[in-house]
Amino acid sequence: MKAITSALAMRFMLSGVGGALTGLLAYALSNIHGYALFVTVGLIGGIAIFFLSQFYSRNVSLTEVVVTVPQLSQMTFMVNNTSRQAAWEIFVEVATRVSTQPLGREDGFLRESLNSLYQLFGQTRTLLKNMQPGKVSHENTVEYLALTMLNRELRPFLSKWHPRLSRFEQETAADDAAWLDGAEFREELEQLRGRLLEFAFAFARLAGAPNPQVLLATAP
Known part of the structure; x- marks a missing residue:
């Protein structure tokens, strides 16, 4: 029971930290303009595509x-x-x-x-x-x-x-x-x-x- 409670607490903390970082990133993007905005969005999109392709190759590409x-x-x-x-x-x-x-x-x-x-x-x-x-x-x-x-x-x-x-x-x-x-x-x-x-x-x-x-x- 104690282990389950600890795991839930850890997930709660990680969720909070993840939410805070997401909000910080959104705020930072809202203050970026011009070429810097396009470069930042492109970088984030490239990273997302990389992780999605890894997930697909390991878990989705089924035979x-x-x-x-x-x-x-x-x-x-x-x-x-x-x-x-x-x-x-x-x-x-x-x-x-x-x-x-x-x-x-x-x-x-x-x-x-x-x-x-x-x-x-x-x-x-x-x-x-x-x-x-x-x-x-x-x-x-x-x-x-x-x-x-x-x-x-x-x-x-x-x-x-x-x-x-x-x-x-x-x-x-x-x-x-x-x-x-x-x-x-x-x-x-x-x-x-x-x-x-x-x-x-x-x-x-x-x-x-x-x-x-x-x-x-x-x-x-």
């Missing part, structure tokens, strides 16, 4: 994008420059990990694969925390798609396999190649990879990447 992702079927997004940038950053995180790159039956260490997925979860969550919420009403957003990927795909997989692999590591000093659950882990990892690949393509389309198949070197 409709239709993508298909697992568990969500076909979805329509309205994206602007800010959401395109966020989608590109998430795409890069997904596309450069084991989440979309196949792991051969005899390749790699399973712990490293699991850690890579944990890092993908953490990096994506950090990106979402640092971005502003989508301002487009009644439409799907990039952050909704990202949270769906985290909560419906990554979280269940990590919740299942992290305790099982950790238990094996605590009980034996053997390499994870000797883990009896390793084959099942690889099989489910490959299934997860197929679904995350769909998410990666969706993020690439939202980012406006022209050839996501080339970037991922494969197709879903």
